Amino acid sequence: MRNIVITIFIAAVFAACSTSDSNQTAFVTLLGSDTLAVEQFEKTDTSITANVILRSPETRFSTYLLKWDETGGIQEMARTDFPPSTGFAGEGAVVQTVVREGDSLMVQVTDDENPRSYKAPYQPGVLPFIDMVHWPFEIAFNNAVEAGQDTVNQPLLTGNRLSNFIIAAIEGDSMTIRHPFRGVMGGNVDENGNLEHLDAGLTTRKLKVDRVNDLDMDALSTRFASNPIGQLSGAASAEYSFKGTDFTIEFGSPQKRGRDLFGGIVPYGEVWRTGANRATHFSTSNDLMFGDLEVPAGEYTLFSIPESDGGMLIINSQTGQNGTSYDESRDLGRVPMEVTTRDDTVEAFTITIDETDEGGRINLIWGNTIYSSDFMID
Known part of the structure; x- marks a missing residue:
């Protein structure tokens, strides 16, 4: 219900906005049914x-405030940054500067208790990457269209x-931008490269960005000041002990956020990181x-291939890696789910890991779906 109320509120804010100066515009970023930014x-x-507002x-x-060179x-x-209690009407503090x-x-x-300065390399056309913020992509697409090339490397x-x-450039108004490790995002742009829509559904973030004429930022500031989303995919862990055996499980825990899960944001028939991060x-x-499949005592990583009628649980011998770093050659084996x-x-x-009469069961639970694989304790 909270998400429905927020969606209706956002729509009302859009409707209340008057037409704006041609140089002023806005983006709304959604993660499922939640307004992320x-x-x-x-x-x-x-x-x-x-x-x-993030x-x-x-x-x-x-x-x-970004000023660019030639x-x-x-x-x-x-x-x-500005205090959430006052929003943009309050007194802000400069927390980061970048100068060529x-x-x-x-x-x-200077945004924490450990102020720091460092040097980064410069390349022509370099822009800032700001996680979950997309106005730098607008400038990148503008520059790519002006370059008039099919492919542009954007630092x-x-x-x-x-x-x-x-x-x-794909065709017509379609362009893509590839994140170095999260995947490809598809965009719709106008003739100048202004970003109309961005779909990151094929990346690990799976968010969507839409352009709107304007926003009532004062109203949104009031609405969102004390209403954060929290961690997108918080770390979770659990310990279990039964039949003389100790188990631990550590995983990233993404939220449903009104999305279609298996067969949707988690495609059938493809290797899934089985969590997040x-x-x-x-x-x-x-x-x-x-x-x-014999699984000796020790530590492993779990991946999976969900299917509508089951799929496979992958037990991999590599540990310490990010969920996007799957090396099939390190598989200990695959078992049905x-x-x-x-x-x-x-x-x-x-x-979860449950005790059964015969041994135990690993359960992958999300939405209304449970994938499970049984095991015996040797």
């Missing part, structure tokens, strides 16, 4: 000013290094048997 920005020939993990109010890259940038000096970018950060500043995002880690103090349904809905992806 709103951005209102204004461009000139040499700069962009953006007001951003709701994860806490609500944050930030204003960005290559379309960072000349200087400043980020100013020759072939380097000088970065100063983005991520921390103290540059990451290469590849922008490709860091790879799911499973350990056992005794040897186990999953059917004919049984799929069942439940009447109530589980919002947060959950993994």
